[in-house]
Amino acid sequence: QSALTQPASVSGSPGQSITISCTGTSSDVGGYNYVSWYQQHPGKAPKLMIYDVSNRPSGVSNRFSGSKSGNTASLTISGLQAEDEADYYCSSYTSSSTLLFFGTGTKVTVL
Amino acid sequence: QLQLQESGPGLVKPSETLSLTCTVSGGSISSSSYYWGWIRQPPGKGLEWIGSIYYSGSTYYNPSLKSRVTISVDTSKNQFSLKLSSVTAADTAVYYCARLVVVVAAVDYWGQGTLVTVSS
Numbered sequence: 390q391s392a393l394t395q396p397a398s399v400s401g402s403p404g405q406s407i408t409i410s411c412t413g414t415s416s417d418v419g420g421y422n423y424v425s426w427y428q429q430h431p432g433k434a435p436k437l438m439i440y441d442v443s444n445r446p447s448g449v450s451n452r453f454s455g456s457k458s459g460n461t462a463s464l465t466i467s468g469l470q471a472e473d474e475a476d477y478y479c480s481s482y483t484s485s486s487t488l489l490f491f492g493t494g495t496k497v498t499v500l
Numbered sequence: 501q502l503q504l505q506e507s508g509p510g511l512v513k514p515s516e517t518l519s520l521t522c523t524v525s526g527g528s529i530s531s532s533s534y535y536w537g538w539i540r541q542p543p544g545k546g547l548e549w550i551g552s553i554y555y556s557g558s559t560y561y562n563p564s565l566k567s568r569v570t571i572s573v574d575t576s577k578n579q580f581s582l583k584l585s586s587v588t589a590a591d592t593a594v595y596y597c598a599r600l601v602v603v604v605a606a607v608d609y610w611g612q613g614t615l616v617t618v619s620s
Contacts, residue, residue, distance in 0.1 A: 392546070423605035427547075434596060434613055435547065440606035478547050482605035487549065488535070488560035489605060494546040 393418065393479055393492035400498040406467040409495045411479030412460060417490055419460035423482035426455060426464045430475045438477075439464060466497070474499045502526040504597050504611035512591075512618050518584040522597030522611060529578045530555045535600040537607070538571060538582045540593040548593075552600055553580055587618045 394412040401407040411418065411426075418424055424442045427435035437446055439455040442462060452467045462481070466473055479492035508520035522536070529536060537552035551561035553571045561569050565584070573580040584591060595616055599609040 421605075425604070425606040427607070429547075434610035435607070436610075437606055437608050440601075440604045440608075444604075446608065480547075480549075480605075480607070485563070486560060486566075487562050488552055489537075489549045489600065491539075491547040491549055 393481060393490055395477075395479060395492040395495045397493075398496045398498065400500055401466075401469045402500045403469055403471065405469050406465060407469060407497065409464045409466075409477055409479075409497070411462040411464070411481075411492045413462075413481055413490070414460055416485060417481040417483040418457065418462050420484065421482050422457070424455065424457060424462040425480045426453075427478045427480065428473075428475050429478065435478060469499055471499050473497060502599065502609050504599065504609055506595060506597050506611045506614040508614065508616070510614065510616060512587055512616060513620050514588055514618055515586055518582070518587050518591060518616055518618070520582045520595055520597070520614065520616070522580050522582075524578045524580075524599075529573065529580065530575045533602055535560075535602060536573065536580045537598050537600050539596045539598055539607070539610075540591075541596070541613075542590075542593040545593075550582065550584075550595075589618050592616065592618045 426439040429435040443455040535552040538550040568585045570583040594613040596613045597611040598607045
């Protein structure tokens with residue numbers, strides 16, 4: 390497997406909640422609790438938003454939350470704000486020789 | 501505050517070798533808590549993990565690039581480097597260096613990224 394599968398785009402209105410999925414296999418997402426999520430604004434380096442499936446680094450808004458069920462991890466953004474419009478990527482540890490995979494990326498649009 | 505800075509040519513000719521260096525400041529590259537990695541992003545596309553290196557020199561590479569990639573570390577200079585051989589236009593991308601936290605397998609620090617274009 391070369392990448393984790395994410396929806397290409399997700400949209401929502403300000404104040405709503407949206408969820409982005411990230412599907413892998415039992416060798417990565419399903420086998421370990423080492424799923425992370427990154428936010429990337431245009432022209433900028435990605436920023437870590439969630440690690441270990443559901444933990445937030447210091448300074449990240451509690452509107453961002455993560456979860457996992459089986460081979461699929463999810464990122465939920467609640468109280469959607471204009472500043473949340475960005476690309477989001479998941480990543481997972483993998484037991485293969487690669488060490489880490491990224492997801493295909495999801496563009497979040499705030500309507 | 502930890503900082504990572506990529507450096508190297510912004511233009512590489514097809515079939516030649518792309519070489520980039522990442523200088524780490526504000527922290528030691530010799531820490532046992534981190535891997536040091538390279539990630540790339542073709543224009544308008546997603547992130548691709550290239551590979552990583554531990555301060556001891558052990559490496560992990562993306563299988564799709566493994567035959568062309570070499571990542572090395574110079575602890576005396578607090579730097580690590582990427583070499584990608586036999587490049588083609590498909591290797592045109594923004595290349596990021598990054599720090600991966602071992603215990604959580606998450607990238608907590610990123611360089612600003614450097615665009616490398618493969619063209620004659």
